[in-house]
Amino acid sequence: MSRWVLFGCLLFLALPAAVAATPESASGFTGKYCTGCHNGTAKSGGLDLTALSFEPASPANFAEWVKVHDRLRAGEMPPKAIRKRPDPVEQEAFLKSLNSSLVAAERKTTAVEGRVTERRLNAYEYENALRDLLHAPWLQLKGQFPEDGEASRFNKLSAALDVSHVHVARYMSAADYAIRQVMSVRNIQPPTSTTRFYAREQDTLVNKINTRNQQGDRATYPILGWQPQPDVFARKAPMTVGAGNPEVRNQEAIAWVSSNYVTGFTYRWDKFKAPVAGRYRIRFSGYTLWVAPMSGAKKHLADWEHISRGRNDEPVNVYTRNGVLNRHVGSFDLTPDPGVHDIGEVWLVGGETVVPDASRLYRSRPNNYRNPLMQADGAPAVAFQWMEVEGPLYDADTTAGYKLLFGDLSLQSNLEVTAPADPSELARTEERLMRAFLQHAYRRPRAASGKTEADVKRFVALVDERRRAGLSFTEAMIAGYTAVLASPGFVYLNEKPGRLDDYALATRLSLFLWNSVPDERLLARAARGELGHPAVLRAETERMLADPKSRRFVDAFLDYWIDLRKMEDSTPSSSLYNDYYLDDALNEAALAESQLYFADMLKRDLPARDVVDSNSTFLNERLAVHYGVPGVKGVAMRRVDLPAESPRGGFMTQASVLKVTANGTTTSPVLRGKWIMERILGFEIPPPPAVPAVEPDIRGAVTIRQQLDKHRADPSCATCHSRIDPAGFALESFDVMGGWRDRYRGVDESVPAEKGLGKNGQPFAFHYALPVDSAGVLPDGRQFSGIRKLKQLLLADERPIAANLVRQLTVYATGAPVRFSDRAEVDRMLLAANADHYGLRGIVQQVVQSDLFRSK
């Protein structure tokens, strides 16, 4: 028996006691090939293998041995320069033995505790859980919680989900708020009606007509068709003909040339506020215009005495407004022909209103702003006649939340539920209601352990105690329900080590695909013990992916996997990139592109290679213009085939990704390169040592690439940077918003300025600086001239791209990192997915069926 085998055996035998491997026992393979450098004197790379014991119970020690395994396996060690190469047979045997020692050690703890550590719901899951449980899809709760942490990239792991007194307080307030909202929906049930809110009756719009503090481009104007109404403007004629003349009234419009100061703000319909949370259908009637310029010194302003038919459609994005949060809820193209534009049904919170934003028009900023869209013969404008609201729209779900809380008991207008007068009947009612609520709220019957009765007792006791303390039946019940929704039985997952039972599996599945708790059907399948059957699990996965709630998976996964939640973290510099500044429509389209692209991959089971490249993507007119793709008209996002020479297609060259990897002023090949290595190819890049960072310089004399080349001249920097930077170099062709560029922009005044007016109406000037060099060399020596060639090179091997998807989804779905002992299962999934062209939907199914997903 040669010494390395002995070493392996020793490791294995030593495991249970976690005895330190002596330098003598390690002197087999490592002594032969490694300790020449990794010894107590040289400590190359900070590693002394002669002193490294084997104590797998220590995470640091375990990680160290994994590193030894991986560097050796990858052929990175011993370094190429070392002449004495390990004997392949010897090496394989050593690796195999080390591998099994490590796996065995990890499995041992897994058997006791599982891979996954107990965690609470994250804020988004909690919000969705309450929405779904209480049949209240309009609830907005996430913002009430402190931001969740991040571990292994996601907000789904125990380590990211700490709890403090702040959380407990917020669970209680959020639950209390949600319950009362649900009661008020049951209480206030105005009949469904269709109401027209005429522009001429909205104070916010009318007050901008010819008043002292509303002049110029932020003001509004009364028009009728394509005729100005100077008498109305001068307040010599009434603002509206009123209800007596419906034909004219329907044509009376108010017009303007700006978009909102911020979305959901300036041009709003203040007479409408949703009377109660619920579903509403919204329509707008309006048209686009062309307004002539004034003359002389005022030629930048619109002359409302001279208006004509619009020359083009204008995109209109619609937002909700409630003073705190503006949500984008729809969009349409306003046409030169007056017409009615239905944005469909939207969920509104009580008190919310709806605001259209003609997003191509400018968002003026003080002072002395000028309309950037004003041409020699005029400027575009929009006119609206009315907004129509149909609602609230009712269905069985409207009062389902109340039913869950109070069954058939009637609700009085003071929000007190009519309770039985008889004390024993009252007690029975309390218990009945609480039992039913717990059955829905807790995602499993806890009968097996006798816990259900204990819980019913516990919460009913609370209700009783509160009633005795003087609270009404209703208030006492609310306290009881609030306690349930703040309790660990609701907030934590409560998974047990080993194979998950059907209920735990149902919860894991629904948190994965819906970011919420299981629905009735899933729980029913769990109750019948069917969910564990692979075919049923597969079918349920298909059903859940087909449900609109799977949109939450797409959004939440992308928010973390590719950082889409950071879309607003930087704003384009208004001096260098004023063409992007305040362009909300561009931001929103960029975000939507990534989300639609991933959803489409999922829906059509597109291959993993589409992460890197594709010949189609999702665009609307604004984004297509940004990408230089011709022929896309209108605000609606749709799938578009890309021209053959387009650098777009795949996540790397989406505007969203290019934005979140830049800072609004400059780009860095290091940051973008690292991002691609980690997010797309799945290599973790260790943090850099403490060396001075390269300082961005926009004066124009030096490019970031030239600065980096200096940095890379240092061999100790070059080792990592030769891996990190190349992909970043290719992306230097894209600016901070993902627009194509051949030259950098800078502030070097010796070059003639490029001047223009920004979307904020302010003049700006930037100077073209040095040309972009997007060529590079991959670590394996393959060269590329730019992004298109780089994509081709990356696609030569689809496996790492698919492997990365499998790993990221496994972390997200199971709530634990992919550990050493999980690798075999990941490899198995990958093999199976390969048989299925690495399709994304197939990969999701592989993850769901895997041992990792089905065990704690």
Add this chain to the structure above:
Amino acid sequence: MEKMNAPHIAGRHAIDRRRFLRGAGVALALPFLDSMAPAFARPADKPRRMLGICNNLGLLGDQFFPSGKGRDYVPSAYLKLLQDHRDDFSVFSGVSHPNVDGGHPADICFLTAAPHPGSGSFRNTISLDQHIAEQIGTLTRFPSLTLSVNTRTRSLSWTGTGVAIPPEDKAASVFKEMFLQGSAAQIDAQIRKLDTGKSILDTISDQAKDLQSSVGPRDRDRLDQYFTSVRDLEHRLQASKGWERKPKPVVNVPMPVDPANPALYMDRVKVMYDLARLALETDSTRAVTLMLDGVSAPVLEIPGATMTDSYHNLSHHGKSESKRAQLKIIDEWHMKLLAGLLTGLKSVREGDDTLLDRTMVLYGSNFGDANAHTCMNMPVILAGGGFRHGQNLAFDVFTNYPLPNLYVSMLQRMGIETDRFASSTGTMRGLEMV
């Protein structure tokens, strides 16, 4: 303080709920006015307080750091703006939080010094103010106050479990909470609400204990964190209840008006400084933090100045002279407002001291250089609080001195017995108590 990011209907319960939470999530207490008897037994020493301010876009280093060391330092362009207070503050050069890197994300570590905020596995640790609040928080109506300008998420205050205390960005609502006295009926309702909260907490901590008994050690640790949090909240409710029937301090100033426009960033800073002074003056709390978030601010509107870029983008000046010039205007405003804050604190007498003598005002930034996104050489000032000031405590700009040492000194000045905070190695070298 409690705030609702999400829409909510202002129903008849809204106020109760908000008040309840405020008691829960924040801290509450009795005015320490000379005329009033102390409500709780206080330490024999005079009250000590802290106000921690982080300007998360930094200050231009070459304009901020003075030349020369010790008491004979020559003030920089920025420090000249604080020269009225020269003897009341110390400036620190060559200091930073060890291993706190990562650029923007480091602002939340300004008062915690938790390492590597930019990394995927980052977890924050307790902040200086919360450490103080845990020790002396029950002495005041609010154990602590977490304020912000232009953010509702970036917080300087972090609990021991690494959870952010959401900051309050509306001065008016804090003012109401601190100074507007509720009616007897409202107070009764509030107390009932607190009692209900207590009953709920009893019930759920019961269940948490049950669950803990049947799981493995790692899971138990996590459930224990929940259990502890429930307990913690119970204590806070109890403390709030104690304050509920005590009259709130009467102040002679109008309710603050929060500038609605985020471009009026500097006005918002001023409003928050005034509020912080008022909170300390009335002894409503003894630990205040204020995050000045410039990251998502629009192009600032500053009287007499023309800004071409948003504040954040100016901070990535790329060495452009025009951007640096605009940034300098903003930085100078920061300095002027800080000077105003110090003047305000000095103008209030408390016993034989001024309020500034008893209030440690820590001002600084996570960024040493926002353009390079580096966190070495943080600009830091400590004013007031009972130290011998008037000096530049200068350390090595290449191998920085650990800033957490200053926090140990501050904790000791608060009367809290400790010799450690985060990665500290001792107390601040060269800084002596009066």
